[in-house]
Amino acid sequence: MYIHQHTDWTDFRWDNDELLPLMGRVRYLQGRLLGQMEHLGFPLQAEAVLTTLTLDVLKSSEIEGELLNPEQVRSSIARRLGLEVAGLVHSPRHVDGVVEMMLDATQRYDMPLTSERLFGWHNALFPTGFSGLYKIEVAKYRSGEMQVVSGAMGKERVHYEAPEASRVEAEMTAFLSWFNATSNIDPVIKAAIAHFRFVTIHPFDDGNGRIARAITDMQLSRGDGTSQRFYSMSNQILAERKRYYEILEKTQHGDSDITEWIEWFLSCLERALIGSTEVLKSVLAKAEFWETHKQTALNERQRKMLNKLLDGFEGKLTSSKWAKITKTSPDTALRDINDLIGKGIIRKEADGGRSTHYELV
Numbered sequence: 001m002y003i004h005q006h007t008d009w010t011d012f013r014w015d016n017d018e019l020l021p022l023m024g025r026v027r028y029l030q031g032r033l034l035g036q037m038e039h040l041g042f043p044l045q046a047e048a049v050l051t052t053l054t055l056d057v058l059k060s061s062e063i064e065g066e067l068l069n070p071e072q073v074r075s076s077i078a079r080r081l082g083l084e085v086a087g088l089v090h091s092p093r094h095v096d097g098v099v100e101m102m103l104d105a106t107q108r109y110d111m112p113l114t115s116e117r118l119f120g121w122h123n124a125l126f127p128t129g130f131s132g133l134y135k136i137e138v139a140k141y142r143s144g145e146m147q148v149v150s151g152a153m154g155k156e157r158v159h160y161e162a163p164e165a166s167r168v169e170a171e172m173t174a175f176l177s178w179f180n181a182t183s184n185i186d187p188v189i190k191a192a193i194a195h196f197r198f199v200t201i202h203p204f205d206d207g208n209g210r211i212a213r214a215i216t217d218m219q220l221s222r223g224d225g226t227s228q229r230f231y232s233m234s235n236q237i238l239a240e241r242k243r244y245y246e247i248l249e250k251t252q253h254g255d256s257d258i259t260e261w262i263e264w265f266l267s268c269l270e271r272a273l274i275g276s277t278e279v280l281k282s283v284l285a286k287a288e289f290w291e292t293h294k295q296t297a298l299n300e301r302q303r304k305m306l307n308k309l310l311d312g313f314e315g316k317l318t319s320s321k322w323a324k325i326t327k328t329s330p331d332t333a334l335r336d337i338n339d340l341i342g343k344g345i346i347r348k349e350a351d352g353g354r355s356t357h358y359e360l361v
Contacts, residue, residue, distance in 0.1 A: 003252050004163045004200055010174065012193060014259040019189070022266045026188060029273035030224065036280065037230050045228060046083055048283045051311075052229045053077050055279070057102050060213045060234035063241060068095055077103070087304040097124035098210070105214040106229055109221035112180045115141075115172060118203075121214065125207045136205035141168045146202045159249050162202035171201045179215070187223025191216050192265035193258070200252055213237070220269075230279070236272035244268075286310045296343060301326040302336050306345070309360050316349070316357040 003009050037045055054074045061068050076091035076099040077083075091099070101121040111117075119139040126138045137143060146162040163171055179194055198212045213234050221227060237244050243264070251261040289310060298306070305322060315321075323333035337358060340346045349357040 001253070002161060003254060003256065004171075006255060009256060010178070010197060011256055013257045014189070014262050015257075018259060019262060019266065022263065022270065023186065023188070026266055026270050026273065029270060030188075033230055033273060033276060033280075034224060034226070037228070040284075044283055044287050046081070047286065048230055048280060049228050050074065050077055050081065050083060050085070051279055051283060052232055052276070053102060053106070056217065056229065056232040056234045057098050059232060059238045060102075060210050061098060063213075063234065063238050064209055068098070073099060081107075087307060093127050097127055100124045101211070101214055102217065105218040106221050107227045109218050109227060113176055113215070113218065115176065118172075118211065121211055122204055122207055125210060131206040138205075141165075141172060141203045142205045144205075146205075148202075159245070160202075160252050162200070168201060168203050172203050175201060179219075187219060188266065188269065189262055191219035191223065192262045194219050195265065196248070196251065196258060196261055199248065231272050231276035232279075233269060233272050236268050236275060240268055240271075282310075282312075293345065296345070299336070301328060301332075302340060305336075306340075306360075309346075317359065318355055318357055320355075 037048060040048070054070065054077055057073050057077070058068055058070060071087075071089050072091040072095045074085070075088040076096050078085040078088060079091075080099060080103055101124045104117070104121065123139040126136060129135055129138050143165050145165060147158050148160040148162075149156045149158050151157045175194075175197055178197075183190065185193070195212050195216045198215055199208055202208050204211065216233055217229065220233065221229070247261055247264045251258055286307075289306075301322075304326060305317075308325070309317065319330060319333045319337055322328075322337060323330045326333065326336075328336075337346065341348070341358075344361055346358050347361050349359050
């Protein structure tokens with residue numbers, strides 16, 4: 001029996017005494033992080049928000065098995081936030097759609113969540129009307145049954161069966177009314193409940209997980225009282241994906257006592273907040289680098305590649321990669337690199353192997 005088959009299944013219960021210590025730690029970490037960010041100037045805050053939102057969009061899609069291009073996501077977010085960032089690239093429609101949904105959820109967190117708004121998000125996620133090779137119902141609640149299954153064909157395992165399609169509209173009307181109403185539930189606990197309640201209803205043909213995480217970020221923004229995002233819940237959920245699905249499945253087979261789910265959600269959020277300090281460190285290191293080199297003569301190709309190194313260049317940097325990324329000749333790439341070596345900004349890696357690799361000093 002699934003939780004939604006119980007009468008009054010949304011009359012959730014939880015043990016406040018059990019959650020209180022964890023809640024206290026989460027609230028402390030949230031306050032400390034926002035306090036740290038307030039002491040930074042606007043450019044650094046904007047860089048931190050851009051880094052966090054990029055991570056959030058990438059990881060929320062990766063949870064569903066979709067790998068987006070980080071540069072395209074970052075460029076799409078920067079353009080929509082009106083940030084002047086060097087080296088922006090073109091972003092395709094499917095990337096812009098995910099970005100638009102996330103920004104609408106976090107930048108307009110104080111606006112009511114409606115079915116029309118959700119339909120807009122769903123349409124942004126599936127602009128072609130297809131999910132992969134399959135045509136799906138877009139910008140409307142599903143009209144068919146919904147199961148979450150895994151395993152090879154003929155050996156499928158049903159993890160969860162959502163409410164019948166005939167119930168979806170009424171369930172979503174009740175959900176949206178509850179979500180938009182003022183309540184005495186702590187905003188972070190409300191985020192945990194909203195996430196669980198939405199994925200339990202599973203109102204769309206596809207995209208339910210990504211929309212649930214956008215709703216989560218929206219509620220967390222309401223709790224923080226700011227559109228600026230400095231931590232990524234989706235990044236942490238991806239790191240704990242196996243446990244995430246396990247606890248969801250267990251809770252969906254239980255009764256309305258969802259203490260264990262909320263406890264996991266808060267623990268995951270605590271780890272996301274702790275992990276956000278690494279994002280802050282990288283933003284500060286990048287700012288310190290450019291402050292040190294503000295008088296250094298650099299061309300646009302060099303600035304672009306240095307930003308890539310500062311953002312965490314994947315793999316090893318070689319002169320051929322430099323030439324390919326900057327769309328220049330091998331000779332020009334080598335001149336750019338040697339110029340930076342002469343200025344003490346990059347150096348050859350000691351263990352270069354057969355080809356020469358370069359790294360920041």
